[in-house]
Amino acid sequence: MEETRTRTPAVTTQRRIPGQRTAPPAASPLEHALRYTRERAWDVFPGTWLETVHGAPRCTCADPACPAPGAHPARPRWTDETTGSATTARHLWTTAPRAAVLLPTGRAFDALEVSETAGCLALARLERMAAPLGPVTSSPDARMTFFVLPGAAATVPHTLRRLGWSPAGLDLRTKGEGDWVAAPPTRLGARGPVQWAREPNAANRWLPGADDLVPTLAYACTREAVDRTLAADGT
Secondary structure, X not given: OOOOOOOOOOOOOOOOXXXXXXXXXXXXXXXXXXXXXXXXXXXXXXXXXXXXXXXXXXXXXXXOOOOOOOOOEOOOOHHHHOEOOHHHHHHHHHHOOOOXXXXXXXXXXXXXXXXXXXXHHHHXXXXXXXXXXXXXXXXXXXXXXXXXXXOHHXXXXXXXXXXXXXXXXXXXXXXXXXXXXXXXXOEOHHHOEOEXXXXXXXXXXXXXXXXXXXXXXXXXXXXXXXXXXXXXXXX
């Protein structure tokens, strides 16, 4: 029996993913960064942040057309600031307390990113099948990111082709070495914060491989595309 889905608008400020659990809203970027280094042994690095200019939030990169205001690396050589040390993280966020909390991929984990609509469908199916799941984020630009074992970025295209899908035909993005993801409580402009759809905890410390999730994510992406086409045709 298929689950009933509700369409999510592209831009929202207060979204709720079924089963979503988030850290206390009062937790600062520093507290989150320290938690990631201590509890998960994840590397972290600070990004840009938001400043209010003429009553509107603006990214500290000073680009008025910034596509990810307050939620991207502050410098081209951001890898120089990446650290797994809680002491170093404390120093970095003490210097810039509002900086985004960013996590490099290709080290402790890779990431599989899909639309929020496809992500919710995939998450429901994966949990119903009792499939292994790692942490999952939901961002205010209506995207969801699934954490998987490193190496996924190199293998996912082959896996998709083997299963009969064209990688170019799916809204399924991979992030591996040299890339990064934004982690809670990072805010994306006026749209709101990145949140945990499935928070890191003891139960999901061991990450799944990409092959555990790709078939369901690919199906969900295809299902969303079909539904969107049918809606556009008025059928």
